[in-house]
Amino acid sequence: xxxxxxxxxxxxxxxxxxxxxxxxxxxxxxxxxxxxxxxxxxxxxxxxxxxxxxxxxxxxxxxxxxxxxxxxxxxxxxxxxxxxxxxxxxxxxxxxxxxxxxxxxxxxxxxxxxxxxxxxxxxxxxxxxxxxxxxxxxxxxxxxxxxxxxxxxxxxxxxxxxxxxxxxxxxxxxxxxxxxxxxxxxxxxxxxxxxxxxxxxxxxxxxxxxxxxxxxxxxxxxxxxxxxxxxxxxxxxxxxxxxxxxxxxxxxxxxxxxxxxxxxxxxxxxxxxxxxxxxxxxxxxxxxxxxxxxxxxxxxxxxxxxxxxxxxxxxxxxxxxxxxxxxxxxxxxxxxxxxxxxxxxxxxxxxxxxxxxxxxxxxxxxxxxxxxxxxxxxxxxxxxxxxxxxxxxxxx
Numbered sequence: 464x465x466x467x468x469x470x471x472x473x474x475x476x477x478x479x480x481x482x483x484x485x486x487x488x489x490x491x492x493x494x495x496x497x498x499x500x501x502x503x504x505x506x507x508x509x510x511x512x513x514x515x516x517x518x519x520x521x522x523x524x525x526x527x528x529x530x531x532x533x534x535x536x537x538x539x540x541x542x543x544x545x546x547x548x549x550x551x552x553x554x555x556x557x558x559x560x561x562x563x564x565x566x567x568x569x570x571x572x573x574x575x576x577x578x579x580x581x582x583x584x585x586x587x588x589x590x591x592x593x594x595x596x597x598x599x600x601x602x603x604x605x606x607x608x609x610x611x612x613x614x615x616x617x618x619x620x621x622x623x624x625x626x627x628x629x630x631x632x633x634x635x636x637x638x639x640x641x642x643x644x645x646x647x648x649x650x651x652x653x654x655x656x657x658x659x660x661x662x663x664x665x666x667x668x669x670x671x672x673x674x675x676x677x678x679x680x681x682x683x684x685x686x687x688x689x690x691x692x693x694x695x696x697x698x699x700x701x702x703x704x705x706x707x708x709x710x711x712x713x714x715x716x717x718x719x720x721x722x723x724x725x726x727x728x729x730x731x732x733x734x735x736x737x738x739x740x741x742x743x744x745x746x747x748x749x750x751x752x753x754x755x756x757x758x759x760x761x762x763x764x765x766x767x768x769x770x771x772x773x774x775x776x777x778x779x780x781x782x783x784x785x786x787x788x789x790x791x792x793x794x795x796x797x798x799x800x801x802x803x804x805x806x807x808x809x810x811x812x813x814x815x816x817x818x819x820x821x822x823x824x825x826x827x828x829x830x831x832x833x834x835x836x837x838x839x840x841x842x843x844x845x846x847x848x849x850x851x852x853x854x855x856x857x858x859x
Contacts, residue, residue, distance in 0.1 A: 466688040470696020471703070474670050488662075488708065492715040500719040510591075518542040519596035520560045522551070527571035529580070530564070533607045540599050555587045561596035562586055577615055641821055648819035651746075652812035653789030654716075655709055659754045660785050662708020663761050664778055667701040671765025672774035694762070694850050698843070702758040706751070746815055749832050752839040753811050757781075759842035766850050792816065804830055807838050 478484060520542050525531050534541040547554040551563045563585040567573065573580040584600065587593040612626045637645075674680040683693055761778055768774035792812035797803065804810050810831035817824055 464692075464695075466692030467695035467699055469688070470683075470693050471699040474697065474700035478666070488704075489711060492712050493718070496712070496715040496719040500716075514592060514595055519562060519592070519599055520544050521596060521600070522546050522554075522560050522563045524563075524565040525570065526568045527566070529570035529574055530566055530582070530604075530607075533603055534600075537603065541603070551585050555585050555593060558587075558590065558592070561590075561593050562600065564600065574611065644819040644821055648816035649793045651713075651819060652815040653786075653793060654713070655746075655750055655815075656753070656757075656785045656789050656808075656812070657782075658709040658712045659705040659750065660757050660761075660782060662712075663701045663705030663754070663758050664782075666704040667758065667761035667765050668771050668774045668778065670697050670700055671762060672768040672771045675768075676770055690851050691847050694766070694847055695843075697766075698755075698758055698762050698846075701761055702755050705754045705758060709750070709754070742818055745818060745828065749811055749814065749828070749835065752832070752835040753808065755839040756808075756835065756842050757785075759839065759846045763842075763846045763849065788812070805834070807834055811835055 518538065518540055521534065521544065523531060523534060523543055524546070531543075534543060544560055547559045554560055555563055565583040565585075567580040567582075570580040570582075582604075584597060586597045613623060616623055616625055674683070684690065760781060764777040765774045768777055788808055789812065791797065792809055798813055798816060803813055804827050810827070814824070814828045814831040817827065
């Protein structure tokens with residue numbers, strides 16, 4: 464094992480001489496995520512403030528005047544605009560107005576007869592301003608409906624509670640920590656896999672196919688170190704870089720959360736409750752064999768490639784597979800499929816999802832951990848055996 468450590472040390476020494484790579488690998492994450500999340504949060508707050516202080520542009524077709532007074536009485540939230548030229552649907556899509564309302568011509572007469580009239584709303588649900596306008600209209604109409612019902616009940620001499628036989632009181636059983644945990648349980652495994660794979664990939668290509676291009680692999684083979692020690696040393700380096708990249712990126716994202724939440728105390732307390740030592744320890748423990756599996760694949764593809772271009776072409780498709788598996792495990796209802804407990808990589812994501820959601824299943828975690836350790840060990844054995852062959856190392 465001493466030879467493997469010497470090879471890993473040699474790779475880290477080479478890395479330490481490349482200042483640009485050191486900056487991009489270890490410094491940039493701490494600058495990039497706070498800048499991106501801070502800018503996103505600032506833009507979102509500015510947009511929300513602008514929409515809150517701006518009246519929604521609404522075209523109202525109300526010949527009888529049943530609703531005109533209701534909307535005009537609140538000029539801070541509603542601005543009644545004339546009918547635009549052309550089709551109303553297209554006008555809403557083109558953002559010439561936020562919402563179009565068309566009431567029945569006999570709406571006022573229907574109200575006087577205690578009958579129901581129809582109101583058609585044309586909204587663009589892909590635009591936030593249009594959805595906000597509809598929300599405001601619904602609130603205004605809800606209050607107006609209560610007033611109309613109250614007037615009708617008074618005319619009939621009935622109790623005001625006649626139209627409200629039930630009052631629903633909703634109590635949220637989930638605390639902020641559980642809500643934060645379920646969000647993290649969906650996203651975190653996906654991010655960990657992506658970061659570990661991409662963090663290992665470039666360094667793995669440099670340490671394998673890049674070694675061939677620099678014609679230094681023959682020098683390593685000429686030393687007294689056994690070939691399997693050289694391979695294990697490179698594997699240790701690739702694995703370490705993947706773990707370091709994932710941890711640094713996650714740490715940077717964690718430090719960036721206050722920028723997104725505006726430093727809200729409740730959000731920070733919820734995050735602290737979720738990210739307890741036990742949860743983080745179990746997460747790290749199961750991600751180690753998964754990272755080792757990824758590193759073995761990268762090492763195997765990189766060593767057998769003729770050059771860095773071929774290595775990149777062979778390793779890059781793995782990113783799409785990792786992305787697909789990560790997105791698949793984020794889908795609702797996936798955690799209720801029992802057979803996925805025995806599917807490699809997927810079971811790791813599902814175990815972490817339940818771990819952060821406070822639904823930890825010890826058996827599922829042990830199955831996922833054992834399968835991942837076994838898979839990583841098998842991959843290490845296979846890659847070491849294959850790469851001991853001259854043909855694998857020195858492709859023509």
